Amino acid sequence: MRMKRLLVAAGLSAALMGGMTALPALAETEIVMPGWADYSGPYADIMPGWEGGRVAVIEWWNANKGKELGVKLTYKGVDGRYDPAQVASLWPGVLSEFKPVLLFGMGGADYAAMKTRLPEDKVPMISPTGGYGFTWADNPWSFNLRPTLAHEAAMYVEWRRKSEAMTRPLKVVVVASEAAPAWVDTVNGIKAFAAGNPDKLDLVDVIWTAPQPTDLTTDIFAAVSKQIDAVIVMTNSAGSVAVKTALDNVGSDVPLMLGAHNGLTAAGAAIGGMETLTNTFECAAMAPPVSGTEAAAFYDELHVSYGLEPAWDNATILGISQGLFIVAIMEETIRRYGAGEFDGEKVREVILDYTVPAAAMHGFTGDMKMNNESSFPLSGLIGYCATVNAGAFMVLEGAVPVPEIPKW
């Protein structure tokens, strides 16, 4: 009898203790957030910073906002190699295993693979990279935080003409590759800007090359003989290095303009030091990687308190800004519908309806408002142009407006 009582008491104690430890877990709703990554493709070199930014923001949100809302966001990276075939083959597994309501995207390769699947499966996707001409369509399910790379190239055209008080069009050559749809689209966008603004831009030629070019000296020699004002490269870091090396080989001081993803810091690391990048520029509609800003202070907080190891550069900025926009959307959705009471369609409604305030973006962007006519914000965007000064990244002036380009 006594033994029976002891056993009952022990059982009750164990049940009580188990229940107590289970209580917080029951109160917390976990939402899994999958994200496309690329550790074995063309963006493998910048992925640690990009994904590191995403993860740190999720940690920060869980610690600060998630606790209050009783929600834990869990990030799951999936290596799609920035390859549409790989992404398409992995998506059914991601969908069934994680049941996502919102997806971290990278860019054109994900979009190319999933443009019909996202609306079918009712999962919106958000990428921090530039939009594309082929995503500039009604009822998007894939959204970008920045305008197209062509818009960012046009920022350089406007800035350069203004800074040199130029009255003629800027003569440029674009170096591109057909290896990714996004790079071809950039060329189409720059062509559209040139066609709509013949007084501002004269696109002299397009040099098509491989993602890892062997030697572009001959192409650049032919290009500079056409009296051009600039070379624009928006492919990857290897492309930036090949063009800069070719310009140096032919002894040309024609300025080189790069995109943020293959920009000054990434190309500087790949060429053996930023001091080599004389007369090289970068323009982007995002926060610049400079110190003393609100965005840099937020990076410092993530670095010190949330284990963000990668350096303060464009790749990390992509990850942090993507993470901040996504957690702001998730927070608003949770507030409207309650944790676990919504699907991807409801999240998309919030993306289209809600203006993410600049305060929630911590200086990485201004107010962010998506629309149903394109994958990216169509107005009110600003950015920066930067160059290298004494081996260091230097923003050239204040905010640079993003020019309008006719839809292509």
Added chain:
Amino acid sequence: MTLFMTFAINGALQGLLYALVAIGFSVIYRASKVFNIAQGELVVLGGFLVWLTVTEWALPLYLALPLSLALAVVGGWLIEGIFFKRLIGEQVFAMVMMSIALLIFMRGFMLVVFGPDVRAFPAIFPSKPIIFHGVLIIRPLLIGGILTVLIAFGLSYFFNRTRAGLSLTAVAEDHRTAMDLGISVRRASQVAWILGMVLAMVGAVVTMNGNSINFLASGIGFIAIPVALLAGLEAITGMLLAGILIGVTERLTAGYIDPLIGANFASVFPLLLMLLILTFRPSGFFGWKTIERI
């Protein structure tokens, strides 16, 4: 006219670079009967060995280059020992599958060991181009072209005129027959892979000189395949002619046709040319025609 000559001459030199990589295919095929699909990966490995000794370890060139060469020899020996030793005498299909496995393994290996970062590749040769009567000649490609011609004729002499080379050729003909004749197939296979790895390293030095390197640089292996097939897999000196043909057509297409059509037709044109020629000459320009006695 000067621009045309610039395109044509540098196209020919670029083609000789493709030929150098294609000779790697040929050497391994002639001595072991393996069509090494992973030759581009060997180029990247060779490049990383040079980067390691010159940039990472900061050794002077007179030490770094021989050390890279020694490491390449060890690399070739290890690849043969780990992947191909057990396939001696087996079906060709098994060897092709193993070379595909090698390609996948090498990509992962390079990512794990050297990481995904794009790294500055040292300038072994002077980068400044030569300008002669307005015609620009890329100096590293010129040096690489001369090296390729010397290597091609040297290897051709070795395979066709020396006892050791002829025994390697016998191995490629048939492993079992070669073994019956007392030829060491294992040694032939080792020599083939060591030569292939060394050639890949030389190709890497010429291709990446003063530029950059990461695991994606293996694409040159695929560009060299049309050269190897066009010449015929056994024809080492034939690679020079096929390389020049591919390089010049690619360069002229890039210079004159791509701007007209607004697309990268230059990357496809050599493959179309190869398909056209192989339709009429399936064993390539200089490939061996196999006569079987029934």
